[in-house]
Amino acid sequence: MLVIENLYTCYGKVQALKGINLIVNKGEIVTVLGSNGAGKSTLINTISGLIKPDQGSIRFCGEDITKVPPHEIVLRGILQVPDGTAILSRLNVRENLIIGAYCRKDRGSFKEDIESVYQRFPKLGERKNQIAGSLSGGEQKMLAIGMALMGKPRLLMLDEPSLGLSPLLVSQLFRIISQLQQEGITILLVEQNAQKALNYAARGYILETGEIILSDLASNLLRNKKVREAYLGEVPPAENETRET
Amino acid sequence: MIIQQIINGIILGSIYSLVGISFTLLIGVLHLLNFALGEVMMIGALMAWVILTFTGLNIALAVLIVIMATALLGVLMDVTAFKPLRRKKEYYLAPMISSIGFSLIFQEMANKYTGGVPVSFPENIVQGRIFNIGNSVFSSINVTVLGIALAMMMLLHYFLQKTKTGIAIRATSESFRRSRLLGININHIILIVSGIASMLAGLSGVLVGLTYGAISPFLGTIFVTKGFVVMLLGGFGSVHGAMLAGILLGLIEILSTSFLSTTYKDLWTFVLVIIILLFRPLGLFGTLPPVHRED
Numbered sequence: 001m002l003v004i005e006n007l008y009t010c011y012g013k014v015q016a017l018k019g020i021n022l023i024v025n026k027g028e029i030v031t032v033l034g035s036n037g038a039g040k041s042t043l044i045n046t047i048s049g050l051i052k053p054d055q056g057s058i059r060f061c062g063e064d065i066t067k068v069p070p071h072e073i074v075l076r077g078i079l080q081v082p083d084g085t086a087i088l089s090r091l092n093v094r095e096n097l098i099i100g101a102y103c104r105k106d107r108g109s110f111k112e113d114i115e116s117v118y119q120r121f122p123k124l125g126e127r128k129n130q131i132a133g134s135l136s137g138g139e140q141k142m143l144a145i146g147m148a149l150m151g152k153p154r155l156l157m158l159d160e161p162s163l164g165l166s167p168l169l170v171s172q173l174f175r176i177i178s179q180l181q182q183e184g185i186t187i188l189l190v191e192q193n194a195q196k197a198l199n200y201a202a203r204g205y206i207l208e209t210g211e212i213i214l215s216d217l218a219s220n221l222l223r224n225k226k227v228r229e230a231y232l233g234e235v236p237p238a239e240n241e242t243r244e245t
Numbered sequence: 246m247i248i249q250q251i252i253n254g255i256i257l258g259s260i261y262s263l264v265g266i267s268f269t270l271l272i273g274v275l276h277l278l279n280f281a282l283g284e285v286m287m288i289g290a291l292m293a294w295v296i297l298t299f300t301g302l303n304i305a306l307a308v309l310i311v312i313m314a315t316a317l318l319g320v321l322m323d324v325t326a327f328k329p330l331r332r333k334k335e336y337y338l339a340p341m342i343s344s345i346g347f348s349l350i351f352q353e354m355a356n357k358y359t360g361g362v363p364v365s366f367p368e369n370i371v372q373g374r375i376f377n378i379g380n381s382v383f384s385s386i387n388v389t390v391l392g393i394a395l396a397m398m399m400l401l402h403y404f405l406q407k408t409k410t411g412i413a414i415r416a417t418s419e420s421f422r423r424s425r426l427l428g429i430n431i432n433h434i435i436l437i438v439s440g441i442a443s444m445l446a447g448l449s450g451v452l453v454g455l456t457y458g459a460i461s462p463f464l465g466t467i468f469v470t471k472g473f474v475v476m477l478l479g480g481f482g483s484v485h486g487a488m489l490a491g492i493l494l495g496l497i498e499i500l501s502t503s504f505l506s507t508t509y510k511d512l513w514t515f516v517l518v519i520i521i522l523l524f525r526p527l528g529l530f531g532t533l534p535p536v537h538r539e540d
Contacts, residue, residue: 048426074428082426088416099416102409103428151428 001026001186002047002078002155007056009039009046016042018210020056024155024188029181031189031197031218033231034207040190041083043207044159047188048080049073060155074103077154083163086144089133093124093143096132100147117146120176138169145176156180157188162196174200194231198222206231249381250503251496256387258495259394260452264468265475265487266401267445273418273482274438276337277327279344282446282472283465284351289315289447290454290464291355297370304370304455308393311447319443320436322347328435348465355462363461371458390452397448398488401441405484414438418482474518478529486530493529 002024009017016039024030034040045051047058049070058066065073087096097114104110118125121142127135132143141161148156158177162170174196181187191197198204198218206214206227214227221227228234264286271277289311296307326343333339373385405411417424417434425431453468454460475494479486494514501513521529 050422050425069430070425071428071430074426080426082423086423088419088423090419091412091415095412095415098409099412099427099429102413147427 001061002188003057003059004047005057005059007043007046007053007058009042009051009053011039011042011051016210017046017053020207020210020212022205022212022215024186026186027181027184028202029177029187029189029200031191031201031204032207033191033194033197033204033227035192037209038207039210040207041159042210044080044157044188044190047073047078047157071103074151077152078157079148079151079153079155080157081144081148081159081161083159083161085140087132087135087140087147090131092129092131093135094128096143096147097124097150100150101152103151113150113152117149120149121146137164138166141165141169141173149180153185155186155188157190159190160192161189162191162193170196194227246380246503248379249383250499252381252383253387254496254499255492256391256394256456256495257499258492259391259398260449260456260491261471261475261494262398262488262491263394263445263449263452264472265479265491266398266484267442267449268472268476269479269482269484269487270438270442270445272476273484274414275327275331275435277344278341279322279442280341280469281322281344281347281351282442283467283469284348284355285315285318285443285446285465286450286453286468287355287460287462287465288318288351289450290460291359291364291450291462292447293451293454294364294366294460298367304389308448308451311451312444315447315450316440316444318447319439319441322443323435323439327439348469352462352465359462361462363459365459366454368458371455386455390456393448394452397445401445401484402488410434410437474514478518478521480528480530483528483530486528490529 002022004020004022007017007020008015020043022030022032032040032043042051046053049065049068049072053066056066057064060076060078063076065076065078068076088099091099094114097117101110101113118128123139124143124146127139132140135143145158145161161173161177165173170193177187177189178200189197189201198221201218204216204218204221205212206221214221214224216224222232264282267282268279271279271282292311292314293307296302296310297304302310322344326347327340330339330343371386373387373389375382375384377383405415413424413429414434414437416427417429417431417438421431424434449468450460450464453464471494475487475491478490478494479488497514497517498510502510505513
């Protein structure tokens with residue numbers, strides 16, 4: 001569905017992506033893991049068209065979208081839930097959902113879609129006339145996902161959705177993500193929470209300073225020694241010994 | 246007497262509101278302080294004068310033509326001068342300077358055209374029909390001006406609150422980046438906002454012309470200041486704030502003129518404005534500081 005080949009992107013003057021190759025197949029959850037500054041957000045923003053790559057190609061459903069402007073990429077069905085504040089804090093909840101459907105041409109099921117978002121996230125229904133900026137962090141995240149759903153995504157890209165959420169909300173979030181996959185939405189998940197992401201994803205890519213150093217089935221990555229040490233917080237035995245002496 | 250003054254204040258104030266809204270829209274969405282809007286007002290008034298004096302068309306048609314022409318002018322200003330600057334990183338002050346350039350160009354052109362003297366609207370048009378309500382005297386032209394201004398504000402309110410494009414404009418004023426990610430074509434929104442802001446200025450120019458019966462090529466300079474005041478009082482980017490602040494400013498001006506001295510009209514106004522801003526730096530109705538955009 002999404003095929004990225006040999007992608008080079010600069011972020012400011014820094015070479016943030018150095019030859020990325022990545023594939024997302026229809027219907028799967030793929031995760032990209034990496035620490036801060038590894039280039040995760042740059043990657044997702046390059047796909048969204050916010051940053052223009054220097055080299056390489058991005059194809060979506062067979063079409064080249066490398067040079068397509070951001071709003072047209074959204075029209076083609078690639079929606080991003082950005083990290084941090086992803087909602088419009090001055091609009092109310094309902095207006096946020098309306099604007100989430102901005103990219104859609106059809107008007108038919110619009111009202112029902114808003115209702116189905118309220119059903120999925122009952123808190124949003126209770127607060128539909130409230131200014132979005134006054135929602136809690138968790139509610140804002142749910143609203144951001146609801147907005148993306150209003151746009152009927154074919155590929156949903158989530159940029160560190162678990163950041164800043166309580167453990168309980170993180171679990172809830174991942175349940176929703178797997179629900180969305182079952183409903184047929186393909187998901188590209190960029191995360192620092194490697195354990196959760198690998199539990200839900202089919203495949204994973206490890207991104208380090210702009211390069212993909214490892215890519216495998218999620219289950220293999222979970223067993224990989226290097227991944228366990230660097231991203232799952234497992235203390236390597238050697239280091240353990242030196243600390244004791 | 247007092248009722249007459251209050252109504253006069255509201256009429257003048259509703260014109261101030263339109264000017265204030267036009268500044269507020271550009272600041273809110275583009276972070277652009279466009280000094281030339283005052284001259285767009287003057288151009289609108291001058292166009293209305295030409296139409297009403299020489300063509301025999303009625304006020305409604307004159308308003309329609311001016312609205313369309315000034316909206317186009319706003320779009321042209323943006324495309325030729327402001328848009329190329331937006332692509333650069335350090336663009337904050339440059340567009341404002343360009344707008345001062347436009348303002349001088351328009352002023353000089355109008356000055357040349359009118360010969361530097363104020364021009365008067367035909368008597369039969371600006372006098373209208375005179376009628377009394379109680380002790381107060383009104384002309385039908387006052388009612389027309391107020392009607393047009395209020396109708397435009399209600400239309401704008403509906404547009405910004407209820408239509409998809411209106412909500413997209415408000416979204417864009419908060420974040421270019423997030424709006425893009427929702428599929429909003431920022432360039433379209435910018436053109437629409439530039440057009441609407443300029444159109445509001447042009448329309449308020451016509452209303453000023455009709456109210457005062459005469460206009461000068463330097464009319465813009467006075468109203469730019471009033472527009473700033475309304476925008477600041479209303480609160481950054483708040484259209485509803487600008488509506489109320491404009492009417493408030495009109496009332497203050499007219500009432501201070503009739504009960505204090507005419508000589509110090511603007512003095513009282515600005516003393517009050519400074520005091521209000523001391524207590525409410527974000528404006529009377531401003532609740533949010535100007536957003537720092539992350540794009």
